Amino acid sequence: MSSESAETTSAETTSAETADATAPRPIAKELTMGELSSRSGVAPSALRFYEREGLIRSSRTSGNQRRYRRDTLRRVAVIRTAQNVGLSLNAIREAFATLPEGRTPTREDWARLASSWQPELETRINRLVVLQQRLTECIGCGCLSLTHCLLSNPNDVLGRQGPGARRLF
Numbered sequence: 001m002s003s004e005s006a007e008t009t010s011a012e013t014t015s016a017e018t019a020d021a022t023a024p025r026p027i028a029k030e031l032t033m034g035e036l037s038s039r040s041g042v043a044p045s046a047l048r049f050y051e052r053e054g055l056i057r058s059s060r061t062s063g064n065q066r067r068y069r070r071d072t073l074r075r076v077a078v079i080r081t082a083q084n085v086g087l088s089l090n091a092i093r094e095a096f097a098t099l100p101e102g103r104t105p106t107r108e109d110w111a112r113l114a115s116s117w118q119p120e121l122e123t124r125i126n127r128l129v130v131l132q133q134r135l136t137e138c139i140g141c142g143c144l145s146l147t148h149c150l151l152s153n154p155n156d157v158l159g160r161q162g163p164g165a166r167r168l169f
């Protein structure tokens with residue numbers, strides 16, 4: 001082989017490799033733990049926790065590695081958003097249980113789920129407004145009464161837990 005033909009072959013190979021590198025990669029149907037973590041911005045430890053809590057699901061490869069359906073990305077985003085507005089994992093789990101099994105939830109499914117949280121969010125907002133209004137008074141008062149102070153015992157939560165002291169355990 002002459003040096004010219006060797007250079008041509010080398011140039012063709014390089015060109016072919018460049019073309020392969022820029023070619024669009026097929027979209028994987030499932031995500032690895034690392035992909036889900038980097039795409040969602042949620043640490044793998046938190047994703048494993050969500051899975052233990054039944055909020056997301058994975059399948060396993062023959063090598064026992066987790067694989068997540070692509071719509072898990074939206075589930076994780078919804079979980080984070082719901083947590084940011086103060087919803088409990090239980091509330092999130094119950095809402096997720098209303099999503100359809102065996103198919104990717106639609107926009108309407110997600111909208112229905114969000115609507116189901118409206119009453120709880122309104123209750124929380126109203127409670128915060130009352131607390132905001134009472135804050136100045138309470139800071140001046142300082143009694144932290146369990147019977148009428150909305151800061152120390154909002155909505156008499158402790159009273160509903162039963163008689164006697166509730167904060168000594």
Ligand code: FES
Nearest residue numbers: 138141143144149
């Ligand atoms: S601290 Fe007295 S009413 Fe809240």
